[in-house]
Amino acid sequence: MGWHEVLGHDAQIERFRRSLAGGRLASAFLFIGPDGIGKQFFARKLTQALFCEVRPEQECDPCGECPSCQQVMADTHPDLHFVDLVPGTGEIRTAQIVGGSFTIDKREEVFRGACYEINLKPIVAKRKVVIINQADSLNATSTANLLKTLEEPPPGAVLILLGTSLSQQLDTIISRCQVVSFQSLLPEQVQQILLQQRILESAGDALELAMIANGSVGLARKYNEGNLLEVRRELLDLLSNLPEQTERLDEFLSGFVDVKKLARNEKYDRIEFLASIVISCFHQLVLILTGQELTGDQVLVQASRKMADVWEGDVETALACIDRTLETRFHALANANVKTLVGAWVDDLGQIWLTGGFKVPT
Numbered sequence: 034m035g036w037h038e039v040l041g042h043d044a045q046i047e048r049f050r051r052s053l054a055g056g057r058l059a060s061a062f063l064f065i066g067p068d069g070i071g072k073q074f075f076a077r078k079l080t081q082a083l084f085c086e087v088r089p090e091q092e093c094d095p096c097g098e099c100p101s102c103q104q105v106m107a108d109t110h111p112d113l114h115f116v117d118l119v120p121g122t123g124e125i126r127t128a129q130i131v132g133g134s135f136t137i138d139k140r141e142e143v144f145r146g147a148c149y150e151i152n153l154k155p156i157v158a159k160r161k162v163v164i165i166n167q168a169d170s171l172n173a174t175s176t177a178n179l180l181k182t183l184e185e186p187p188p189g190a191v192l193i194l195l196g197t198s199l200s201q202q203l204d205t206i207i208s209r210c211q212v213v214s215f216q217s218l219l220p221e222q223v224q225q226i227l228l229q230q231r232i233l234e235s236a237g238d239a240l241e242l243a244m245i246a247n248g249s250v251g252l253a254r255k256y257n258e259g260n261l262l263e264v265r266r267e268l269l270d271l272l273s274n275l276p277e278q279t280e281r282l283d284e285f286l287s288g289f290v291d292v293k294k295l296a297r298n299e300k301y302d303r304i305e306f307l308a309s310i311v312i313s314c315f316h317q318l319v320l321i322l323t324g325q326e327l328t329g330d331q332v333l334v335q336a337s338r339k340m341a342d343v344w345e346g347d348v349e350t351a352l353a354c355i356d357r358t359l360e361t362r363f364h365a366l367a368n369a370n371v372k373t374l375v376g377a378w379v380d381d382l383g384q385i386w387l388t389g390g391f392k393v394p395t
């Protein structure tokens with residue numbers, strides 16, 4: 034299983050094919066692109082291409098099956114060093130980069146550090162490869178030490194940093210790395226991966242999930258684990274049956290967001306999720322009202338058509354609902370009380386609907 038497992042990043046594969054065929058591989062790369070689109074998988078595939086025992090690296094076409102290829106995927110290859118966030122902390126500790134120790138789950142973990150590992154002589158392969166996942170979260174000390182390594186890279190070694198945006202990286206890092214940009218996947222590509230990885234069985238569900246995950250398999254997986262597809266369907270159903278259901282909408286939204294065990298940022302993520310659904314529904318309504326073609330998945334399209342059937346307002350009223358929802362998202366970020374915030378949001382939407390949008394129920 035070679036590169037064909039990688040979906041949607043053909044230009045990037047071609048770029049590495051050319052540089053490896055010409056024997057011109059750089060020593061440091063910065064992969065930039067949204068979370069969950071396969072940058073880490075790509076970095077491992079590239080490492081397979083460098084380590085494969087069957088096909089020489091000039092071919093840049095790993096077999097995917099030899100012991101080295103398998104070890105790269107299983108993260109057990111002695112010449113691949115992988116750095117990731119410390120579980121539950123959202124950070125990469127300095128010790129992981131420069132060496133040292135810290136406690137994880139009451140156990141003292143000792144690290145030699147990525148800067149040390151990359152300087153070791155390779156054991157099985159011809160090169161050492163270090164991949165640093167979530168490089169956006171590197172702290173100043175770690176970055177300063179990485180810079181020293183990048184100034185004099187050990188011969189043959191390859192360092193790959195994975196980040197989401199150039200704005201999160203220091204100019205000094207960017208200037209010492211070859212930047213490779215990755216784009217979000219198409220919904221059909223996310224759908225294909227969700228089905229291949231058996232995250233979902235139904236092609237329809239997979240496409241629906243793909244459409245709301247903004248081209249990110251990681252986000253789709255997260256939404257699926259939280260059963261968010263169901264939440265979205267229920268919310269769209271409520272929206273398409275308004276304004277009779279404002280009370281139920283308030284209950285539903287508050288019930289989903291104002292959960293005791295959720296941390297503050299998790300509540301915000303939920304508001305963000307709900308707001309994006311409400312916005313996309315009103316956006317479809319605007320498209321209908323202005324005679325444009327609809328762009329959403331079937332569930333969204335059906336809900337907005339149903340909404341349009343009872344809508345008597347104009348485009349401005351629909352846009353006002355979008356504005357009010359954007360405002361809620363903004364206030365949620367500013368640490369507002371969640372229950373009050375959601376209540377006011379639904380009240381205001383109801384007011385806008387009743388004064389300018391829907392027929393008043395009799």
Ligand SMILES: [Zn+2]
Binds near residue numbers: 086
């Ligand atoms: Zn191989």
